[in-house]
Amino acid sequence: MGKSTLMVIKTTAVKPIAKLAFLTRYAIYVLLYFASKVTLQSEISILMYHSIGTTCSRYSVSIAEFRRQIDYLVRNCRVVSLGEIVDFLEGRRRLPRRSVAITFDDGYFDNYQCAYPYLKKHHLPATIFISTAYLQKKKLSNNCKLSMLDWDEIAEMIQNNIDFGAHTARHPDLCEIDIDSAKREILKSKTEIEKMTGKKVNYFAYPYGRYNRDVVNLVGLLGFRGAFGGEGVIHKDANTLVIHRVEVKRSIGYAMFKMRLTAALDWYKKFEQALKVAFEDFPPMSLVVDVYNSLDSQN
Numbered sequence: 001m002g003k004s005t006l007m008v009i010k011t012t013a014v015k016p017i018a019k020l021a022f023l024t025r026y027a028i029y030v031l032l033y034f035a036s037k038v039t040l041q042s043e044i045s046i047l048m049y050h051s052i053g054t055t056c057s058r059y060s061v062s063i064a065e066f067r068r069q070i071d072y073l074v075r076n077c078r079v080v081s082l083g084e085i086v087d088f089l090e091g092r093r094r095l096p097r098r099s100v101a102i103t104f105d106d107g108y109f110d111n112y113q114c115a116y117p118y119l120k121k122h123h124l125p126a127t128i129f130i131s132t133a134y135l136q137k138k139k140l141s142n143n144c145k146l147s148m149l150d151w152d153e154i155a156e157m158i159q160n161n162i163d164f165g166a167h168t169a170r171h172p173d174l175c176e177i178d179i180d181s182a183k184r185e186i187l188k189s190k191t192e193i194e195k196m197t198g199k200k201v202n203y204f205a206y207p208y209g210r211y212n213r214d215v216v217n218l219v220g221l222l223g224f225r226g227a228f229g230g231e232g233v234i235h236k237d238a239n240t241l242v243i244h245r246v247e248v249k250r251s252i253g254y255a256m257f258k259m260r261l262t263a264a265l266d267w268y269k270k271f272e273q274a275l276k277v278a279f280e281d282f283p284p285m286s287l288v289v290d291v292y293n294s295l296d297s298q299n
């Protein structure tokens with residue numbers, strides 16, 4: 001059990017009732033996981049990674065953990081491209097019940113260094129959404145400066161099943177800037193990637209996963225086939241301009257990684273929302289994740 005987990009449990013132990021409520025919620029999450037298994041509901045999801053193999057960012061997944069997660073996908077799921085997911089949402093293709101797509105946001109150099117070789121070894125497709133203004137520079141991620149990809153690395157990865165999507169030029173929150181600036185940001189990244197790679201850019205990821213109605217309409221008008229924002233597994237009737245993904249960051253344990261590929265996460269969020277309405281001091285989901293990981297690491 002990790003030190004931070006001990007601290008979390010200690011904090012929650014201050015109030016026995018809070019601890020009981022917390023354990024109840026945790027138990028409900030686990031029950032939802034098994035319920036999602038019994039219903040045989042389709043489990044189609046898109047994973048969203050950021051950096052791989054860096055220790056200073058909490059968004060970065062270690063190389064060992066990343067490989068373990070990819071091994072799980074290879075054994076248990078079918079890894080598909082974003083094109084296949086959009087075809088499925090448009091009703092033009094069927095997908096196996098456990099289909100998963102792999103994406104990375106921002107365009108960190110460690111995607112090339114640490115993730116790409118393993119994806120290539122397994123012949124897996126993936127999409128990297130890049131903010132073009134930062135290419136070949138360093139970008140601040142959660143207090144650490146990380147090197148970004150360059151066009152040579154991008155050209156090499158394109159030859160091996162890695163697709164590139166737009167993620168604006170300078171990564172602004174599109175809900176916080178005017179619509180003309182948003183249009184410039186989105187178009188700049190799209191046209192630059194198309195010019196440098198010679199390939200059409202069909203997919204867009206909203207920076208910080210944030211969007212509003214105007215931004216979604218704009219992305220549709222700019223000719224993208226699919227756009228990605230929001231959290232959760234994929235629903236068959238999802239809007240192709242607001243496709244949810246499942247974020248994978250360092251704090252996620254192996255067991256939780258597997259659980260988050262099921263509908264349990266979506267169901268839990270609905271349950272959490274209902275409880276938030278009823279009770280004001282509802283503990284956040286991260287507490288459940290921490291305790292779940294501590295129990296998992298004991299097994």
Ligand SMILES: [Zn+2]
Pocket residue numbers: 105106167171207208
């Ligand atoms: Zn981003």
